[in-house]
Structures are given as C-alpha cells and as structure tokens.
Amino acid sequence: MPVSRRVAELMKGSSWIRRMFEEGARLKAAHGAENVFDFSLGNPVLEPPPEVVEAFRAALDEPAAGTHRYMPNAGYPKVREAVAEFLTRDYGVPFAADRLLMCTGAGGGLNVVLKSILDPGDEVLVVSPWFPEYQFYVDNHGGRMVAVPAGPGFLPDPAALEAAAGPRTAAVLLNTPNNPTGVVYGQETLDAVGEALRRASARTGRVIHLVSDEPYRRILFDGRRPASVFRAYGPTILVTSHSKDLAIPGERIGVVAIGPDCPDGAALAGAFTFANRVLGFVNAPALQQRAVARLQGLTVDPRIYERKRDLLCGALQAAGYEVVRPGGAFYLFPRAPGGDDLAFVNRLLRERILVVPGSGFGAPGHFRVAYCVEDREIEGAIPGFARCLRDPGA
Ligand SMILES: Cc1ncc(COP(=O)(O)O)c(C=O)c1O
Incomplete structure (x- = not known):
C-alpha cells in the first residue's frame, strides 16, 4: 500500500x-x-474587486530587477510594514512589521503557527462545531485537537474552555466570523474568553495562546463592526488571509500577526519564519504579496x-x-x-x-x-x- x-x-x-x-x-x-x-x-x-486585478498588474509591471527571486522567509519588509500599519488601525493596538509573517493563505499560516508552538501530545482546544481542516492541521504537528462544545447561539463557552484547559493545552483556536455557523463573536464574548484563558494559564502554569483565525473578518452584516481579539487577551496570534475578503482563495496569500502583548514575540516570530521555510512554503508568493500591500482594507x-x-x-x-x-x-x-x-x-x-x-x-x-x-x-x-x-x- x-x-x-x-x-x-x-x-x-x-x-x-x-x-x-x-x-x-x-x-x-x-x-x-x-x-x-x-x-x-x-x-x-x-x-x-477591479482594484485587485489592477494591483496585480501594477505589481507585475514593477520595474525593479529581482522581483521574482527568493526573499526573506517572513516576506518583503515593505509589504509587512504596509500590513502592520493597516492592522494597527483595524485592531486598535500597535503591530510591528517584524512580528508579522506573510503566509500561503490562512491554512498555510495555521500550519506555521501550530508547527511552531506544539510539542508532541500538546492540546489545541477548538469550539465545536469546528472548521474540519483544524483536526488535520493539529495532527500534522503531533498535537491533539480537543473539541469544546459551543454555548447558546454557537458562541464560545468561556467556562467550558477554562475547564477543558490542562497542562498540555498550548492553544485555543477560535474562528470568527465562524465557519460553519456564520456567527460573529462580539467584544464581550472575546473579553470573556480572554478572562477565562488568563485564569486557565495561571492554573496550568503555561501561557495558553489564543490563535484567532479570521479570514471572514470583513464579511459582516447588519452594520456590525469587527471586534478586536488583541484587546481581549495579550498572548494572541492572528491568522488571516485574503481568500474571502478579496475573493482570491486560489492566490494563496495571508498573514500571521503576533500581538504586541504576546510574551516572547521575537522568539515566536523567529519560529514562524523557520516553520514557513521548512514546511516548504519558503515564502508567501512574491507577486501576491506586492499586490495585496496596495489593497489593505479593501473588501x-x-x-x-x-x-x-x-x-x-x-x-x-x-x-x-x-x-x-x-x-x-x-x-x-x-x-x-x-x-x-x-x-x-x-x-x-x-x-x-x-x-x-x-x-x-x-x-x-x-x-x-x-x-x-x-x-x-x-x-x-x-x-x-x-x-x-x-x-x-x-
Ligand atoms: C475558518 C477557516 N479558516 C481557514 C480557512 C483557510 O483559508 P485559506 O484559503 O486562506 O487557506 C478557511 C477556508 O475556507 C476557513 O473557512
């Protein structure tokens, strides 16, 4: 076989x-x-949107030599600066370009993060119902996915997450707006999860990272404004992409961003850069990076x-x-x-x-x-x- x-x-x-x-x-x-x-x-x-095609054209037409070569594994410094600037405005906390990695879609980014933070047998808590790929991504890196049922309205249940956390819990993986429910977590919900994770980390003696998977962040209805997971909890890592907000899932471009209050941010950034390389992504696609740098905030x-x-x-x-x-x-x-x-x-x-x-x-x-x-x-x-x-x- x-x-x-x-x-x-x-x-x-x-x-x-x-x-x-x-x-x-x-x-x-x-x-x-x-x-x-x-x-x-x-x-x-x-x-x-038409601006996307224009940005790809403009990126292709850039006159500088070497635009198709290898680059730093974390991505072009200028692109990371543009993204950090936008995320700072969007989330209301200061992002630094050197705590940010351009990745091959959110799927690639999640694998980079999980490879970097999981030791064999470590646990990742997810809220059920969950995005099916999570179980495979966690398994890819020797981890164990632990499902914690959602509370009413498919919102995360902070008390249940806190109770499920143990000494092997490395991370909680949240997704808002959510696939498969379409439910959006408001600031109050995120704050309650943050409180629960602070208590759980104190109890287990290990920093539990909150990995926030947000590729649908800009697809919100009824006048909703997106909440900021970074305001809720310090040790947070954002994984996102332009698969849904710019409708370019085939182009495989996304971002991993380490929150400003995440302990050991520099060590994590180094680990993400290494993981991006050795998982074989090497760097996020060059043309896509240069295009999306011009498109921050477009949806x-x-x-x-x-x-x-x-x-x-x-x-x-x-x-x-x-x-x-x-x-x-x-x-x-x-x-x-x-x-x-x-x-x-x-x-x-x-x-x-x-x-x-x-x-x-x-x-x-x-x-x-x-x-x-x-x-x-x-x-x-x-x-x-x-x-x-x-x-x-x-
Ligand atoms: C919740 C969730 N996370 C991650 C992904 C992966 O997105 P990407 O195409 O950016 O890898 C998807 C794609 O459908 C998704 O629904």
Missing part, C-alpha cells in the same frame, strides 16, 4: 466533504450543472452576501427550519429536522441539493449550507428545501 496508514485513516475521516464533492459531480453529469444546487463548498462566488461588498443570507435564511425560517441567523461570513448551520443529519442530507440530495452534514464539523444534528453561490441557485433550491421539511421521508 503506497499510502501511509495514518493518511489513509485521516482520509477516511474526511470522507463526508469528499463524498458531497463526488455526489455533486455525479449529479451534475446526470442532470446538468444548472439543475444541481451545490451549497457544499466555501468557494466565493464573487469576482475580486468585496459584504452587502451582496448579506442579501443572499436574507434570501436563504428568510426562506428556510419561513419554511420552518430552526436556524441561527448569521452575522457574517457566508454559511448557515440549520438544525436537521428529525435530528439525523446524515439521513436529512440524503433527503436533500434527492432534491439535488448538496450540503454538508454537521457530523463533518463535530456537530451532528445540523447541516452546513455554504450560500456563496449565485442567487438563482438559492432561488432554485428553496422549493426543494421546503419539500424536505414537509415530507422528510420522500
């Missing part, structure tokens, strides 16, 4: 999302893509996703689905009628509607709808969603 037992085992565990992908391909071949309603992937439907229009949320969430609620109304990102996480998410996802498949069962996110009894699709796909799926609720056995 050419594939390691470990990878074979992990691949089996990730089979739900793969299965939906394969089902989607099969249904599209059989019925035509326009007759399949695919809500299985968080791939943004929007094109990047796709979140009102487009907000309208899609209104359309779908409104229709599902009117049909009788129980769903927490999301405040950002582009996901819904309704309760599966009847409680069996796998059975209900299969029922939706008979309407040619593809979603992902909550079991894939550590939260059985729900399902995830990624509504970053065209309006006509949402409109086309609404009658099928309603039929499934009226007649779950059909």
Whole structure:
C-alpha cells in the first residue's frame, strides 16, 4: 500500500466533504450543472474587486530587477510594514512589521503557527462545531485537537474552555466570523474568553495562546463592526488571509500577526519564519504579496452576501427550519429536522441539493449550507428545501 496508514485513516475521516464533492459531480453529469444546487463548498462566488486585478498588474509591471527571486522567509519588509500599519488601525493596538509573517493563505499560516508552538501530545482546544481542516492541521504537528462544545447561539463557552484547559493545552483556536455557523463573536464574548484563558494559564502554569483565525473578518452584516481579539487577551496570534475578503482563495496569500502583548514575540516570530521555510512554503508568493500591500482594507461588498443570507435564511425560517441567523461570513448551520443529519442530507440530495452534514464539523444534528453561490441557485433550491421539511421521508 503506497499510502501511509495514518493518511489513509485521516482520509477516511474526511470522507463526508469528499463524498458531497463526488455526489455533486455525479449529479451534475446526470442532470446538468444548472439543475444541481451545490451549497457544499466555501468557494466565493464573487469576482475580486477591479482594484485587485489592477494591483496585480501594477505589481507585475514593477520595474525593479529581482522581483521574482527568493526573499526573506517572513516576506518583503515593505509589504509587512504596509500590513502592520493597516492592522494597527483595524485592531486598535500597535503591530510591528517584524512580528508579522506573510503566509500561503490562512491554512498555510495555521500550519506555521501550530508547527511552531506544539510539542508532541500538546492540546489545541477548538469550539465545536469546528472548521474540519483544524483536526488535520493539529495532527500534522503531533498535537491533539480537543473539541469544546459551543454555548447558546454557537458562541464560545468561556467556562467550558477554562475547564477543558490542562497542562498540555498550548492553544485555543477560535474562528470568527465562524465557519460553519456564520456567527460573529462580539467584544464581550472575546473579553470573556480572554478572562477565562488568563485564569486557565495561571492554573496550568503555561501561557495558553489564543490563535484567532479570521479570514471572514470583513464579511459582516447588519452594520456590525469587527471586534478586536488583541484587546481581549495579550498572548494572541492572528491568522488571516485574503481568500474571502478579496475573493482570491486560489492566490494563496495571508498573514500571521503576533500581538504586541504576546510574551516572547521575537522568539515566536523567529519560529514562524523557520516553520514557513521548512514546511516548504519558503515564502508567501512574491507577486501576491506586492499586490495585496496596495489593497489593505479593501473588501468585496459584504452587502451582496448579506442579501443572499436574507434570501436563504428568510426562506428556510419561513419554511420552518430552526436556524441561527448569521452575522457574517457566508454559511448557515440549520438544525436537521428529525435530528439525523446524515439521513436529512440524503433527503436533500434527492432534491439535488448538496450540503454538508454537521457530523463533518463535530456537530451532528445540523447541516452546513455554504450560500456563496449565485442567487438563482438559492432561488432554485428553496422549493426543494421546503419539500424536505414537509415530507422528510420522500
Ligand atoms: C475558518 C477557516 N479558516 C481557514 C480557512 C483557510 O483559508 P485559506 O484559503 O486562506 O487557506 C478557511 C477556508 O475556507 C476557513 O473557512
């Protein structure tokens, strides 16, 4: 067997999302893509704003020699300065360019951070439901992911996080706006988590890092303003990317930023730079770095996703689905009628509607709808969603 037992085992565990992908391909071949309603992937439907294409052109046209060569593993100093300046304004705390690493998307950044802070057997607490890749990222670096159920409204439960922390806890990994629930954590929630982690760190005698995964930070609805995790807790590391805010996930560009009050920031920055190199990323893509330096603060229009949320969430609620109304990102996480998410996802498949069962996110009894699709796909799926609720056995 050419594939390691470990990878074979992990691949089996990730089979739900793969299965939906394969089902989607099969249904599209059989019925035509326009007759399949695919809500299985968080791939943004929007094109990047025109400024993005212009910035790529301008970066390509830069006259200086050597622009395609290797660079410092943490990224171009000038780009890191531009990003530090923006993050300082955005989060209301001072960021330094030398505590910042340009990375290959948030996924790359999370792997850099976890490689740098985990010893074998160390634990990372995540709030369930969680983004499925977390379990693999933690496993990549010999860690153990520990799921802590969310409290009401899918918000993190500070007391439960505090209770779950032990001597092996190296980090808590939070994600807001959240995939898969679309829930946004406000400042009060973050402050309560910060308090809980301060107490837990004092008890365990180890600094527990808060790793804040925020690629959806700028996709907020109903006039919400983003909160600042750095104001809530000192030992915080931000991981983010432009996959969703600029709608360029294929370009693989992101940032890791160490908070100004994070102890041993210089040592961490050195470790991140080393990890970025030896994980084989070497440095984040050069052209992308130079382009996004010109684009700090730019975002796709979140009102487009907000309208899609209104359309779908409104229709599902009117049909009788129980769903927490999301405040950002582009996901819904309704309760599966009847409680069996796998059975209900299969029922939706008979309407040619593809979603992902909550079991894939550590939260059985729900399902995830990624509504970053065209309006006509949402409109086309609404009658099928309603039929499934009226007649779950059909
Ligand atoms: C919560 C969360 N974190 C990280 C990522 C990875 O993002 P990137 O494309 O920047 O690697 C995603 C992508 O969907 C995500 O939903």
